[in-house]
Amino acid sequence: MKNNKINSFGFSTLLLSLSSSAFYGTFSSYIIYKTKTDSFLTIIIGFIISLLLSKMVLHLFNKYPNKTYIDRNKPNNISIILYIILSIFTYILLSLRLSVFLSNQYLVNTPNYIILLMILFITYYTSTKDIVTITKVSIITSFISIIIFIFDFISLIPEINIENYYPLFITNPKDIIITSLLFSIYFTTLIVFLNTFKKSQIYDLNNYNKYYYIMMITSVTIIILNIFTTIGVSGYSVNNLFDYPVYTTLKRIHLFSFLDSMENISIMLWILFIINSCNINLFFIKSIIKDYYKISQKKNNIIHFILLIISFLISIFVFKDEFNESYDYILIPTIISILLLLLQFISNIKDRLKS
Amino acid sequence: MKKIIIVVVSILLLSGCYDYSEIDDISIITGILLDYHNNQYEMISEVLENEKESKINIYKTSCKSINLCLLKISEESNKELFISHLKALILTDRTINKDTSFYDYFLRNSKSKMNFYVYYIEDQYIDKLFNNNKNTSLFLKDIIDYNTRNYSSLIKLSFTDMIQKNIEYGIINIYPSITIDDEKVYIDKLVSFNKENKTILSNTESVIYNILLNNAISSYITIPCDNENFTLKLSKSKSKYKYDNKLTININNNAILSSYNCKYDLNEKESINILEQLSNDYIKNKSYELLKLSKNNNTDFLGITRYIYKHNKEKINLNNINEVIYVNTKITSIGESR
Known part of the structure; x- marks a missing residue:
């Protein structure tokens, strides 16, 4: 990586984190609940839709490789504020979800806000660095995550019972379509934050498309295989009893009759993806404020910090430092995601009309 | 310097030191025998405690819920209960036939690994099962593991398998049945229940x-x-x-x-x-x-x-x-x- 330039592989690892992070804590239980053994079909349909959606999200990024986000999208005052608000809420939802999970599973006596504070601190610190640092972090975490995932998958294969995949095609087609659409939204929305880059910052552009598709396929493969093992090990009826069915399935990993609690290492995959997504999310907010309002780095850092404090306070007082673990939690992230995608779509339409 | 501070702060705040417990301050539950009488759970627990040396204590409690029973044991033993190493859940026919969701506690508790086996015991053996001399729960697990590997005349009924068969359509659970003869504990048959119907497999x-x-x-x-x-x-x-x-x-x-x-x-x-x-x-x-x-x-x-x-x-x-x-x-x- 040279002089604020990144390589396409590093860029694509961010894609891996952004597309997968919303899945583990937020969406996996919902997919299994709604589409049962037809979850694979749902994800495949959702992935096809998300390939089209991601092209829409990165359309201006691809079209104007030398322009910044502000020059490409030309937002007005209202839309920039909307972007900032929606991005902050996305950040809150990602970090809060992770902190609630860590608190419920591991640190039961520790208040949520302490864990949230640590996540905020780590992601804030990383987002103050340049994109080269962020992509370096992303590359390392992606490698670790993929190794963890391969280990988990191989360890769970002996626990799979083929009968748990039956009966097939019992889900109402309406549920499959709605869940596929939701999947595609969740899979694609966070990719909006990749717009913080200029495409010309990628110095090996000839590899860009190749790595782009490789990482999208890797991401959906990880998700599909996670669902595959989750349903195969316990069946969808048992998984519906849990808020974190993927995590509960990982508890079944035992090695050599004495290695236990491997799920505590395996869950690193989700933590790393979320941290990466939060890093780039905050970096996006910081970049668009600086570019749009043309303020100095120092002022930008102060505003960035204030926004972080506001996110923390919103988490504590609005969401009351917890997340309702019922299926209603799908609604808020979906609305925010749709609005973010809509804003990007409006920018694309404006550009098309101008040209 | 900044990085060192970050690392130190992260280690202090994220490594769970706040919730840390010494092994001498915890009681490890290895086995639970659960009966159901007069709208109350009657629980006999096999608990491993460490003070100067490891010893097995047996606690008998009865209460409206499993959580309350375990809290009572914690009060009696004056130690925090650790449920992650539970090896055996033994049920009577009243617990199995009564439509209580006794398993809710084990599903809901984040410390429960749900990797223990489930057994059935007849009334006549209830008081004889646990004793202070050996860890019966581990012994039962060894019997099941050995038998399923070499003779296949028993089954490993894990807790999650039991839940799955309870909630899925078209299958009834079958339990390995414990027998005690002259203080010798063994598992010699499989038993299945459908409401009041008891089926014994030779x-x-x-x-x-x-x-x-x-x-x-x-x-x-x-x-x-x-x-x-x-x-x-x-x-x-x-x-x-x-x-x-x-x-x-x-x-x-x-x-x-x-x-x-x-x-x-x-x-x-x-x-x-x-x-x-x-x-x-x-x-x-x-x-x-x-x-x-x-x-x-x-x-x-x-x-x-x-x-x-x-x-x-x-x-x-x-x-x-x-x-x-x-x-x-x-x-x-x-x-x-x-």
């Missing part, structure tokens, strides 16, 4: 059960031949099911002749064919008997209706199913002697 029926459900890793069957018998060690037993208005079960076995008292001359190939035929008939008849037992007691422990629902999406009454069983046993070795 040793041979348990082996056939495991063969039919593809759980038999290695099993022994003694088959009569005229007035004598011979014993086969079955390995690689595979049962395939197909439903097309009638249920067809194909059972394939590889077998080694383990003992032989029949009159046929093993030097002749014809004798091997006769033994194979006898084995096929025996296993087929026993399989039919097991299916009939399941139908008569209206206890679908084999999960036949579940299979049909999963593959054909039809919900059919067990007694309305016609079945045909084909068995193919191949004797691959007659041992060292002829």
Whole structure:
């Protein structure tokens, strides 16, 4: 990586984190609940839709490789504020979800806000660095995550019972379509934050498309295989009893009759993806404020910090430092995601009309 | 310097030091026997405590919920309870038949690993099960692990398997049943319940059960031949099911002749064919008997209706199913002697 330039592989690892992070804590239980053994079909349909959606999200990024986000999208005052608000809420939802999970599973006596504070601190610190640092972090975490995932998958294969995949095609087609659409939204929305880059910052552009598709396929493969093992090990009826069915399935990993609690290492995959997504999310907010309002780095850092404090306070007082673990939690992230995608779509339409 | 501060702060705040407990301050529950009387749970727990040395303590409590029972034990022992190493959950027929969601606590508690086995015990043995001299829960686990690996006359009923069979359509749970004789604890049969109907499987029926459900890793069957018998060690037993208005079960076995008292001359190939035929008939008849037992007691422990629902999406009454069983046993070795 040279002089604020990144390589396409590093860029694509961010894609891996952004597309997968919303899945583990937020969406996996919902997919299994709604589409049962037809979850694979749902994800495949959702992935096809998300390939089209991601092209829409990165359309201006691809079209104007030398322009910044502000020059490409030309937002007005209202839309920039909307972007900032929606991005902050996305950040809150990602970090809060992770902190609630860590608190419920591991640190039961520790208040949520302490864990949230640590996540905020780590992601804030990383987002103050340049994109080269962020992509370096992303590359390392992606490698670790993929190794963890391969280990988990191989360890769970002996626990799979083929009968748990039956009966097939019992889900109402309406549920499959709605869940596929939701999947595609969740899979694609966070990719909006990749717009913080200029495409010309990628110095090996000839590899860009190749790595782009490789990482999208890797991401959906990880998700599909996670669902595959989750349903195969316990069946969808048992998984519906849990808020974190993927995590509960990982508890079944035992090695050599004495290695236990491997799920505590395996869950690193989700933590790393979320941290990466939060890093780039905050970096996006910081970049668009600086570019749009043309303020100095120092002022930008102060505003960035204030926004972080506001996110923390919103988490504590609005969401009351917890997340309702019922299926209603799908609604808020979906609305925010749709609005973010809509804003990007409006920018694309404006550009098309101008040209 | 900044990085060092970040690392130190992260280690202090994220490594769970706040919740840390010394091993001397925790009581490790290894086994729970759960009974249900007069709208109360009666719990006998086997708890491992460490002070100057490890010792096993047995606690008896009764209360409205499992959580309260465990809190009482924690108060009595003056230690925090650690449930992650639970190895055995033993149930009585009242707990199984009573429509209580006794398993809710183990599902909901984040410290519960849910990797323990579930057993059944009759009333007469309840007070004899746990004692201070040895860790019965670990011993029960060893019995099950050894048996399923070498004899396949018992089953490993893990907690999540039990939950799955409780909530899925078309299958009833079957439990390994504990017997105590002269202070010796062993598991000698499988038991299934459907409301008040109790079905007991003998040793041979348990082996056939495991063969039919593809759980038999290695099993022994003694088959009569005229007035004598011979014993086969079955390995690689595979049962395939197909439903097309009638249920067809194909059972394939590889077998080694383990003992032989029949009159046929093993030097002749014809004798091997006769033994194979006898084995096929025996296993087929026993399989039919097991299916009939399941139908008569209206206890679908084999999960036949579940299979049909999963593959054909039809919900059919067990007694309305016609079945045909084909068995193919191949004797691959007659041992060292002829």
